[in-house]
Amino acid sequence: xxxxxxxxxxxxxxxxxxxxxxxxxxxxxxxxxxxxxxxxxxxxxxxxxxxxxxxxxxxxxxxxxxxxxxxxxxxxxxxxxxxxxxxxxxxxxxxxxxxxxxxxxxxxxxxxxxxxxxxxxxxxxxxxxxxxxxxxxxxxxxxxxxxxxxxxxxxxxxxxxxxxxxxxxxxxxxxxxxxxxxxxxxxxxxxxxxxxxxxxxxxxxxxxxxxxxxxxxxxxxxxxxxxxxxxxxxxxxxxxxxxxxxxxxxxxxxxxxxxxxxxxxxxxxxxxxxxxxxxxxxxxxxxxxxxxxxxxxxxxxxxxxxxxxxxxxxxxxxx
Ligand SMILES: Nc1ncnc2c1ncn2[C@@H]1O[C@H](COP(=O)(O)OP(=O)(O)OP(=O)(O)O)[C@@H](O)[C@H]1O
Ligand SMILES: [Mg+2]
Numbered sequence: 104x105x106x107x108x109x110x111x112x113x114x115x116x117x118x119x120x121x122x123x124x125x126x127x128x129x130x131x132x133x134x135x136x137x138x139x140x141x142x143x144x145x146x147x148x149x150x151x152x153x154x155x156x157x158x159x160x161x162x163x164x165x166x167x168x169x170x171x172x173x174x175x176x177x178x179x180x181x182x183x184x185x186x187x188x189x190x191x192x193x194x195x196x197x198x199x200x201x202x203x204x205x206x207x208x209x210x211x212x213x214x215x216x217x218x219x220x221x222x223x224x225x226x227x228x229x230x231x232x233x234x235x236x237x238x239x240x241x242x243x244x245x246x247x248x249x250x251x252x253x254x255x256x257x258x259x260x261x262x263x264x265x266x267x268x269x270x271x272x273x274x275x276x277x278x279x280x281x282x283x284x285x286x287x288x289x290x291x292x293x294x295x296x297x298x299x300x301x302x303x304x305x306x307x308x309x310x311x312x313x314x315x316x317x318x319x320x321x322x323x324x325x326x327x328x329x330x331x332x333x334x335x336x337x338x339x340x341x342x343x344x345x346x347x348x349x350x351x352x353x354x355x356x357x358x359x360x361x362x363x364x365x366x367x368x369x370x371x372x373x374x375x376x377x378x379x380x381x382x383x384x385x386x387x388x389x390x391x392x393x394x395x396x397x398x399x400x401x402x403x404x405x406x407x408x409x410x411x412x413x414x415x416x417x418x419x420x421x422x
Contacts, residue, residue, distance in 0.1 A: 105133035105296040106167055106185065106263045108153060113162035113172075115148055121320055122148050126162070128315060128325040130264075134390040135290050135297040137307045139342060140317030141351060146300040147191055149317070150266045153298070154186050155179045166264070184212060187262030187295075189253045191269050195241035201228070202237035205256045212260060227255040231285065246273045250282070258293070265289075267299040271306055279303060283310050284383055291382035294389060304345050308332060309380045312390050316342055318351065329397035332376045333405050344374065375408035 108130040115122045122145035130136050140146050151157040153164055155171045163170040171182055195204050202224060209220045228234055231251040241249055250270055257265055270286070271279045283306055290297055301307060307314055314332075315325035316339055323338050324331060331339055341349025348365050352358075378394055394410040397403075 104263065105294050107132040107296065108264065108298075109163075109165040110153075111163045111165070113149075113152065113159050113164065115145065115152060115157065115159045123317060123320050123322070126317075126322045128322060130296055130298055131313070131390070132296055133290075133294050134312040135286070135299065135310060136313040136315060137299045137301055137311040138315045138317065139301070139307055141342075142302075144317040144320075146317060147268055150188070150268055150298070150300060153266065154183060154188060184260060185263040187257030187260060187265045189250070189257045189265070189267045189270055191272070191300075195249060195252060195256075197241055200238050200240055201233065201244070201252045201255075204241065204252060205259060208256060208260050223259055224255075227258050230258070230289070231255045247275075247278045247282075250274065254285075258289070261293070262295055264296045264298070267297065267301075269300055269302065271301055271303045279306065283380060286310060287380045287388070288382050288384045288386075290390075291384060291386040291388045304343060307343065309377050312379075312392070314343075318342070327392075327397045328379065329376060329395070329403070329405065330401070333373065333398060333403050335373075340370070340373070344371075346371070373406040375406050376410060378410055378412065 110129070111127050113126040114124040126149070138146055138149065148157060152159050153171075159172055163172050165171075166182055166185065169178055169182055171179055174182070195201075196207070199207070205224045205227060206220050209215055209223060215223070225234070228237060231254050233248065233251055233255060236244060236248065236252075241252070244252070254270065267286070271282055274282060286297065286299070287310060299306070299311065308328075311328055313326060314328055316323045316331070318338050324334065324336060331343060334340060334343075337349050338351060340346070341351055348368055348370060352361060379391065381391075382388055395405060398405045
């Protein structure tokens with residue numbers, strides 16, 4: 104069913120270095136959210152804070168009525184069971200084969216028999232297309248297979264919330280397309296709350312219900328996909344359209360001279376908003392909204408050509 108994550112006034116620093124401050128957003132139950140942001144803006148730190156691996160300086164993260172930033176260790180342990188996490192590097196145990204890696208959370212957190220564990224592990228391995236690779240060590244398989252094994256492991260406890268830290272980094276475009284489809288199909292099937300950190304603009308434009316952008320030590324914007332994809336806000340516009348013109352420079356912020364030089368430049372028009380990727384397994388997604396609904400309800404004219412079947416193909420996210 105999924106549960107929501109209510110984040111209020113979250114602030115995190117390491118020593119004197121502020122990573123981000125006053126971050127507030129609700130990750131809605133059962134929906135897919137993507138979090139974007141230049142490298143080093145603290146996306147991975149945010150995910151680690153959401154599962155209580157890092158403690159914020161201030162603020163709260165409330166899940167099922169429990170603030171995981173201030174709760175007792177034993178409550179945190181219980182809340183963590185709601186999560187499945189796909190870490191940035193897969194985080195597989197190098198000396199264990201894939202089967203044992205995927206079985207690990209079941210052996211650690213449940214009293215299931217080995218026969219029951221086998222059923223769950225094989226079901227999840229099948230889901231991510233890894234049947235036959237159970238005996239391989241993480242070092243013996245490709246990066247894409249490691250990601251999928253990490254995903255299988257993230258799913259074995261039937262999580263209510265799944266966090267993905269760059270599931271598509273290092274994957275070729277075809278595998279990224281398959282992985283995105285797998286994410287959408289999984290969301291339809293298990294109805295959990297998904298939060299995905301990615302650098303892939305095409306993923307961000309076609310997969311989620313909501314998009315957030317971390318920039319310059321704060322949450323620049325968070326909201327429905329159509330809101331950000333039609334936004335003229337300079338940072339959002341620049342990031343979601345992978346442009347050089349805009350406030351973001353090579354080292355985060357451009358200086359005043361660079362910005363002044365760009366002041367009179369014409370920006371290219373916003374590209375059409377592609378259709379959201381549909382589940383391929385015939386199961387409708389509970390949280391999916393009809394194309395253009397947010398724009399209509401908010402009196403926003405989407406860029407010309409938006410929501411056409413062809414725009415999915417142009418975006419590279421089609422079948
Ligand atoms: N445990 C830690 N101790 C001190 N500083 C840390 C720690 N973890 C992360 N940082 C710092 O926090 C900042 C944000 O790191 P983070 O890994 O969250 O970035 P990111 O947005 O995920 O970047 P990327 O897109 O490259 O993965 C970086 O400056 C990093 O050096
Ligand atoms: Mg990261």
